[in-house]
Amino acid sequence: MRVGVLGCGTVGSSLISLVQRQRATIASRTGLQLEVTRVAVRDVSRPRAVELAPEVLTTDPAAVVADPAVDVVVELMGGLEPARTLVLEALAAGKPVVTANKALLASHGPELFKAAADAGVDLLFEAAVAGGIPFVRPLRESLLGEPVHRVMGIVNGTTNFILTRMTEAGADYAEALAEAQALGYAEADPTADVEGHDAAAKIAIVASIAFGAAVTVDDVVVEGISGITAADIAFAGRHGFAVKLLADAQLTDGDDGPEIAVRVNPVLVPETHPLASVRESFNAVFVQGDAVGDLMFYGRGAGGDPTASAVLGDLVDAAVNLDRGAHASVGALAPARIRPPEEASAARYLSLQAVDQPGVLAAVAGVFGEHGVSIASMEQEGGSADGQARIEFVTHRAVERSLRATLAALEELDVVHSVGSVVQVLTDGGEGA
Amino acid sequence: MRVGVLGCGTVGSSLISLVQRQRATIASRTGLQLEVTRVAVRDVSRPRAVELAPEVLTTDPAAVVADPAVDVVVELMGGLEPARTLVLEALAAGKPVVTANKALLASHGPELFKAAADAGVDLLFEAAVAGGIPFVRPLRESLLGEPVHRVMGIVNGTTNFILTRMTEAGADYAEALAEAQALGYAEADPTADVEGHDAAAKIAIVASIAFGAAVTVDDVVVEGISGITAADIAFAGRHGFAVKLLADAQLTDGDDGPEIAVRVNPVLVPETHPLASVRESFNAVFVQGDAVGDLMFYGRGAGGDPTASAVLGDLVDAAVNLDRGAHASVGALAPARIRPPEEASAARYLSLQAVDQPGVLAAVAGVFGEHGVSIASMEQEGGSADGQARIEFVTHRAVERSLRATLAALEELDVVHSVGSVVQVLTDGGEGA
Numbered sequence: 022m023r024v025g026v027l028g029c030g031t032v033g034s035s036l037i038s039l040v041q042r043q044r045a046t047i048a049s050r051t052g053l054q055l056e057v058t059r060v061a062v063r064d065v066s067r068p069r070a071v072e073l074a075p076e077v078l079t080t081d082p083a084a085v086v087a088d089p090a091v092d093v094v095v096e097l098m099g100g101l102e103p104a105r106t107l108v109l110e111a112l113a114a115g116k117p118v119v120t121a122n123k124a125l126l127a128s129h130g131p132e133l134f135k136a137a138a139d140a141g142v143d144l145l146f147e148a149a150v151a152g153g154i155p156f157v158r159p160l161r162e163s164l165l166g167e168p169v170h171r172v173m174g175i176v177n178g179t180t181n182f183i184l185t186r187m188t189e190a191g192a193d194y195a196e197a198l199a200e201a202q203a204l205g206y207a208e209a210d211p212t213a214d215v216e217g218h219d220a221a222a223k224i225a226i227v228a229s230i231a232f233g234a235a236v237t238v239d240d241v242v243v244e245g246i247s248g249i250t251a252a253d254i255a256f257a258g259r260h261g262f263a264v265k266l267l268a269d270a271q272l273t274d275g276d277d278g279p280e281i282a283v284r285v286n287p288v289l290v291p292e293t294h295p296l297a298s299v300r301e302s303f304n305a306v307f308v309q310g311d312a313v314g315d316l317m318f319y320g321r322g323a324g325g326d327p328t329a330s331a332v333l334g335d336l337v338d339a340a341v342n343l344d345r346g347a348h349a350s351v352g353a354l355a356p357a358r359i360r361p362p363e364e365a366s367a368a369r370y371l372s373l374q375a376v377d378q379p380g381v382l383a384a385v386a387g388v389f390g391e392h393g394v395s396i397a398s399m400e401q402e403g404g405s406a407d408g409q410a411r412i413e414f415v416t417h418r419a420v421e422r423s424l425r426a427t428l429a430a431l432e433e434l435d436v437v438h439s440v441g442s443v444v445q446v447l448t449d450g451g452e453g454a
Numbered sequence: 455m456r457v458g459v460l461g462c463g464t465v466g467s468s469l470i471s472l473v474q475r476q477r478a479t480i481a482s483r484t485g486l487q488l489e490v491t492r493v494a495v496r497d498v499s500r501p502r503a504v505e506l507a508p509e510v511l512t513t514d515p516a517a518v519v520a521d522p523a524v525d526v527v528v529e530l531m532g533g534l535e536p537a538r539t540l541v542l543e544a545l546a547a548g549k550p551v552v553t554a555n556k557a558l559l560a561s562h563g564p565e566l567f568k569a570a571a572d573a574g575v576d577l578l579f580e581a582a583v584a585g586g587i588p589f590v591r592p593l594r595e596s597l598l599g600e601p602v603h604r605v606m607g608i609v610n611g612t613t614n615f616i617l618t619r620m621t622e623a624g625a626d627y628a629e630a631l632a633e634a635q636a637l638g639y640a641e642a643d644p645t646a647d648v649e650g651h652d653a654a655a656k657i658a659i660v661a662s663i664a665f666g667a668a669v670t671v672d673d674v675v676v677e678g679i680s681g682i683t684a685a686d687i688a689f690a691g692r693h694g695f696a697v698k699l700l701a702d703a704q705l706t707d708g709d710d711g712p713e714i715a716v717r718v719n720p721v722l723v724p725e726t727h728p729l730a731s732v733r734e735s736f737n738a739v740f741v742q743g744d745a746v747g748d749l750m751f752y753g754r755g756a757g758g759d760p761t762a763s764a765v766l767g768d769l770v771d772a773a774v775n776l777d778r779g780a781h782a783s784v785g786a787l788a789p790a791r792i793r794p795p796e797e798a799s800a801a802r803y804l805s806l807q808a809v810d811q812p813g814v815l816a817a818v819a820g821v822f823g824e825h826g827v828s829i830a831s832m833e834q835e836g837g838s839a840d841g842q843a844r845i846e847f848v849t850h851r852a853v854e855r856s857l858r859a860t861l862a863a864l865e866e867l868d869v870v871h872s873v874g875s876v877v878q879v880l881t882d883g884g885e886g887a
Contacts (some may be wrong), residue, residue: 031629035745039600039745043601046601050785066565084873107855117833153745153749154749155592155745155749158591159591159592160586167472167476167763167766167767168479186734216647237778284701291732295731295732295752297731298730298731299728301724303711303728303838304589305750308545310763312468312472312756312759312760312762312766313754313759313760313763313764314586314751314753314754314760315736315752315754316586316587316588316736316751316869317750317751317752317753318749318750318751318752319728319748319749319750319751319752320747320748320749320750321746321747321748324747324748326745326747327745327746327747330743330745330746331598331746333745334600342572345776345778345779345780347778347780351573
């Protein structure tokens, strides 16, 4: 079984080396010999971690896809184009494709899954969502007979590392980000991670496969962690919560049938919830199924070796399926009905800076009441030199629309200086985060 | 695709009802219609949770297996015989078998896997190890190209519930057990759970598939939780550990090649380890792979619906494979080389009751030193009315042989009244628990 690889960076090198090391094991368990016959790279002269014969290397990825000596294509280039065109060409030529390209699937998943179904070959993507965690296959296969109604994940290691450092070392956001950058967990421009865009791409893919509907990254409501302060983390800790950036896909009951709600935002997770114990740069995906109940899949969400390990699992599957004339594609996705974000219902933590004087709390509480937002608990910290008080609230479940109106009215109160973080609170059951 | 079910208790009823509810979904995703055509029960007249036509029911399981109108057999009877014979007969007749019978696989796995491989049909058993957690398939498929060197699990919900109550409510063992019995988590005779036999059967199966070797329940070193006291739990809590009953399978380097070590025993797990956060009756399986790093699979280890959900996943797989003429069996297992238990190396916590007088600690510490067991930390609690002191130790890593010699010598000291619990401590890396 001859494999063509597009892209030979960290993951590509790990994969090729893993194929070489595990070839005998794979052959003994599947009867198939895997061999990497063509590799498309940007620069053939660059030294790399893995040894490859000069005739294997090329700078033309289209030539790898078209090569009759390539049976299966592994796409590790990243980006939308030319990756999209190359994947479509491979599928049209009857060649299964394994990809770790989350951006591609999050933007063009429905088109690509349909192309795979039309061609009757595999398009597999275990590594695109949560690196080395074997989660996509169980979601698709083991839970085939199982309606899944919610999938929540910590799917970005950078932000989880930052939040862990803020929680455990008492660091503020800027310090924790600097540490993540120094350790190589965060990029020099950390926007894609800390503002939630990476997680949004992943949860769009997860929602598509969990609910069989064409969800794209544009459907995801996104908020990052850059507004989270040390005071928010401290409040969470005092009340038995960990702050996590959750990517959340839910199937909800809309007025005209099922609706999908997909969001990425910081959430106060109860410390007894398994997602709260996911520390450092680890990832985890939490699945709620009707029959199976709660499931969680935990592991390394990134890194060359873990990601290559997931790619190899898919590659073996694709090779076995191709050999048997079978395929295991997602198939055509139904159009997705997305729930309007203003209808989302959730409990929330929020903080505000107000004048430290009698009667302020009554005024503030009155605003909540007027907008139908019920307060579950409140803490006031006054006595600071500047005459300000920090007031922290946890609300009962309220719809987004009411919350926004409450926030707008709070900001107009003379006694309120500013509204700080607004963070969802994960409550048992219910559709809100 | 016609399904015969042997046994119609909690899991069987859940399964049949799940097949009925999910038939349309399964058909749309796989093209196959699943239908339960025959069900073997103990008493046809007993009322059950699921409606079945009278001609579907029989008291003769062999008739279900032999029925030409049955394509796939689901074995949910439990026990060794007649389950073993019936499974062998089904496989010999070319009928794939799905089973949740851990006792059967833990005792006769190698024979049954070989029979399935010889017949070229599936023998699937996702539900046998950790109920509803889709863990066996990822271990076998996603990690196909991945050497796994250790699998550790909390695979018994009863003991995890008891230990959680002891930790969180400060209950002693007898109280927590009584609560577990009142809630239906523990049987009237709790021996199989609390003494670790249930977990031992499961880890034997896990070790077989993780390492491709014929490990049976007789190879497992087993110790239960009935000796764990409230004082042990309190010590663990003060030092940042949770006490868990771990089932542990490791591939180790022996003098003459790789050896397998398989054990079930209580372990002090660092609170930062993901297994420490598995609470109540939940299960989790933690996998260490060379490339993928650490993985954990978490969910419901028991219960009718979660277990039936795992069985249904296998059933759909078996049906799809049968339809395609494919199979995904474990295949013949190599003989297992089991590491002699006295060579196991681990850090340990232990407590002893001694005379509360000066010089006792020196005498006790001397015994550790003579046997080459190094002490990592020590705590002494004296001043009790009976003139006794409780002394607690955590040792550095030491081999079982040296530890046993130390314990024997301690018991011979005049100043030592008794040696209490001896509990392994999970340390990073290394082969010991």
